[in-house]
Amino acid sequence: MAEALPLQPGDPRGLGEYEISGRLGVGEHGAVFLGRDRSGRAVAVKLLHLRLSGGQEARDAFAGAFAAARRVSGFCTAGILDAAVEGDRPYVVSEWVDGPSLTQLVAEEGPRGAAVVERLAVGTAVALAAIHRAGAVHHDFKPANILLGRDGPRVSDVGVAPALRAVDAATGRSGEDPSYRAPEQLSGMGVGPAADVFAWAATLLFAAAGRPPFGEGSPSEVMQRIMYDEPDVTALPEVLRDTVTSALAKDPAARPTAAGLLERLLDDSAPLAARMPESLAAEGRALAKSSPASAQPQPAPAPDPAPAPPPVPSPAPSPAPSSAPSPEPPSAPSPAPAAAEPPSMPPSMPLAAPAPPSATPFSGDLRQGSWSPQNDPDATRVDTPRIGPFPEDAASPEPATQAMPALPSAPPPDPSDRTEPTPHLIPGLGSHRHDERDSTAILSIPPEEPRRGMPPFLANLTRFKPGNHLLGVALSLTIGVLVGVAIIALVLWPQLRGEDDTPPRAGQANAVDDRPVTTVPEGFAGTWKGTAVNSGRGASFPIEVTFEPGNKTARAVYPQNRCAGTLTFTKGTNRTLQMTLAIPKPCTSGTVKVTRQADGSLVYAWSAGAGQYGYQGKLTRG
Numbered sequence: 001m002a003e004a005l006p007l008q009p010g011d012p013r014g015l016g017e018y019e020i021s022g023r024l025g026v027g028e029h030g031a032v033f034l035g036r037d038r039s040g041r042a043v044a045v046k047l048l049h050l051r052l053s054g055g056q057e058a059r060d061a062f063a064g065a066f067a068a069a070r071r072v073s074g075f076c077t078a079g080i081l082d083a084a085v086e087g088d089r090p091y092v093v094s095e096w097v098d099g100p101s102l103t104q105l106v107a108e109e110g111p112r113g114a115a116v117v118e119r120l121a122v123g124t125a126v127a128l129a130a131i132h133r134a135g136a137v138h139h140d141f142k143p144a145n146i147l148l149g150r151d152g153p154r155v156s157d158v159g160v161a162p163a164l165r166a167v168d169a170a171t172g173r174s175g176e177d178p179s180y181r182a183p184e185q186l187s188g189m190g191v192g193p194a195a196d197v198f199a200w201a202a203t204l205l206f207a208a209a210g211r212p213p214f215g216e217g218s219p220s221e222v223m224q225r226i227m228y229d230e231p232d233v234t235a236l237p238e239v240l241r242d243t244v245t246s247a248l249a250k251d252p253a254a255r256p257t258a259a260g261l262l263e264r265l266l267d268d269s270a271p272l273a274a275r276m277p278e279s280l281a282a283e284g285r286a287l288a289k290s291s292p293a294s295a296q297p298q299p300a301p302a303p304d305p306a307p308a309p310p311p312v313p314s315p316a317p318s319p320a321p322s323s324a325p326s327p328e329p330p331s332a333p334s335p336a337p338a339a340a341e342p343p344s345m346p347p348s349m350p351l352a353a354p355a356p357p358s359a360t361p362f363s364g365d366l367r368q369g370s371w372s373p374q375n376d377p378d379a380t381r382v383d384t385p386r387i388g389p390f391p392e393d394a395a396s397p398e399p400a401t402q403a404m405p406a407l408p409s410a411p412p413p414d415p416s417d418r419t420e421p422t423p424h425l426i427p428g429l430g431s432h433r434h435d436e437r438d439s440t441a442i443l444s445i446p447p448e449e450p451r452r453g454m455p456p457f458l459a460n461l462t463r464f465k466p467g468n469h470l471l472g473v474a475l476s477l478t479i480g481v482l483v484g485v486a487i488i489a490l491v492l493w494p495q496l497r498g499e500d501d502t503p504p505r506a507g508q509a510n511a512v513d514d515r516p517v518t519t520v521p522e523g524f525a526g527t528w529k530g531t532a533v534n535s536g537r538g539a540s541f542p543i544e545v546t547f548e549p550g551n552k553t554a555r556a557v558y559p560q561n562r563c564a565g566t567l568t569f570t571k572g573t574n575r576t577l578q579m580t581l582a583i584p585k586p587c588t589s590g591t592v593k594v595t596r597q598a599d600g601s602l603v604y605a606w607s608a609g610a611g612q613y614g615y616q617g618k619l620t621r622g
């Protein structure tokens with residue numbers, strides 16, 4: 001029978017029809033208890049920290065949000081059995097799984113070996129494909145929600161994240177680990193099943209490497225890496241690398257579907273298929289055939305309120321009880337509805353063969369013998385975030401001036417001296433007659449002719465006698481000066497005047513762009529989009545900025561928070577602009593520094609004015 005920790009004072013002894021006998025664990029959103037249903041079957045009961053206010057409507061919304069999740073086969077999931085509310089406390093009942101979570105196992109025993117990771121990959125892809133086929137999404141797929149039962153991996157917490165959102169208790173807030181969240185989930189641009197596929201890949205990397213796929217550090221550091229870095233997949237078995245890499249695509253549309261994952265993993269020619277238990281491979285193939293493999297189903301783009309980070313530096317008011325997650329600000333976007341159910345969805349699974357919730361996908365203990373000494377869990381990679389650095393005085397008004405070389409003053413030659421060479425200034429030079437002939441050949445213009453329409457210094461030069469070496473020196477100097485003047489006129493002058501609107505190449509930007517400007521320069525022209533990370537809140541949100549060259553203002557939009565504001569130029573250079581931001585609530589006005597990067601992107605950094613950046617992000621034209 002199930003092992004559980006003793007109940008603590010204040011723990012429930014029963015919830016609804018379920019008798020509670022012990023504690024299985026505590027997570028971010030609630031405590032999980034071991035219980036029994038009326039038939040004596042062991043169940044896991046998750047009592048959420050959330051307290052539901054709003055009467056029957058909220059209760060119905062909570063229970064109703066599990067409709068799709070309850071249709072998911074229990075083949076590779078901890079099937080949802082019930083969802084209800086006791087008093088004002090919602091709880092979710094699921095199949096009890098006799099085994100630790102992937103998080104617990106890796107913490108205790110280290111990274112999993114190739115055979116285990118392969119079975120995890122297929123088992124959890126089967127679970128995801130079944131979840132998506134039922135019209136549900138997980139949206140909190142992570143190692144803590146993979147339970148390693150004796151009969152194989154089971155995905156738990158199906159439907160919980162959408163249900164929390166349905167009652168306006170958003171997940172993905174500050175304090176939660178963002179390591180398994182997809183870029184679009186972090187940026188709040190609307191999430192669908194593709195976010196689960198990303199999380200699936202990140203979870204496998206964790207299992208194989210024994211550490212979070214995007215490194216450790218503050219939530220904002222991890223988010224930056226999720227947005228911009230490619231994780232190292234070399235800890236994975238070779239056979240999984242390509243599939244996992246494609247599932248980690250930053251663009252959700254570029255990821256395979258869960259069914260597509262199965263199609264790749266269980267391809268008849270793939271060596272992986274032969275290593276899987278027959279029942280699992282059959283279920284996976286049936287799911288792969290029954291669902292689209294390439295066109296990733298996406299819900300209508302909707303702001304995902306889960307990580308919604310109002311770009312305000314001060315904490316939002318919290319009308320909810322202290323145990324509940326902080327709420328969204330009043331005017332933040334309303335929560336996205338749970339993913340719509342496909343109308344043609346069959347009411348139940350499984351596909352390969354009828355499988356009751358307690359079906360055994362395959363035998364074999366995922367907990368056995370997978371420690372690999374070369375996967376040192378202590379060798380945690382900590383990457384440096386890409387954003388920044390921000391020089392404190394990037395707008396330093398130091399013009400790149402170019403000194404004009406002084407023209408040499410040619411000594412006036414003696415026109416009467418046409419026979420005797422001028423004594424050479426350098427001994428040994430000019431003593432040969434052929435020098436004179438050569439010079440004559442060059443200066444064949446009659447002495448008086450060149451003076452017409454010529455600059456005086458050139459005209460004077462023509463008065464030099466052939467063979468005069470001083471003349472040669474003067475000529476060289478003159479040609480050098482002329483070439484210098486030509487370079488300045490043709491190349492440098494337009495740049496110094498800021499007329500060169502070609503984007504700077506790496507290494508050039510600093511040299512030419514630190515010149516002060518009084519309006520928005522050409523190099524900033526256009527609309528720039530990207531995601532800013534709010535370090536204070538450990539959250540991120542999209543930003544759009546539009547610059548028109550020659551203007552003193554620009555437009556800044558935070559689509560997720562439905563704020564549009566005006567940036568007003570205060571000082572700047574061709575590379576960096578300092579601006580004040582005036583923006584209505586719930587967003588917050590402040591000062592903004594926008595800096596052009598050598599790779600053609602912009603870094604947008606906001607502060608309350610005290611110098612410390614509250615949020616910042618990389619923007620690209622688009």
Ligand SMILES: Nc1ncnc2c1ncn2[C@@H]1O[C@H](COP(=O)(O)OP(=O)(O)OP(=O)(O)O)[C@@H](O)[C@H]1O
Nearest residue numbers: 024025026027028029032044078095096097101144
């Ligand atoms: N269906 C289940 N069967 C057996 N044990 C379970 C089950 N569900 C959860 N547990 C146990 O309870 C612990 C806590 O689960 P919970 O889902 O709350 O963790 P979490 O995923 O870290 O938190 P959250 O989902 O709230 O962020 C798990 O680590 C696991 O040991």
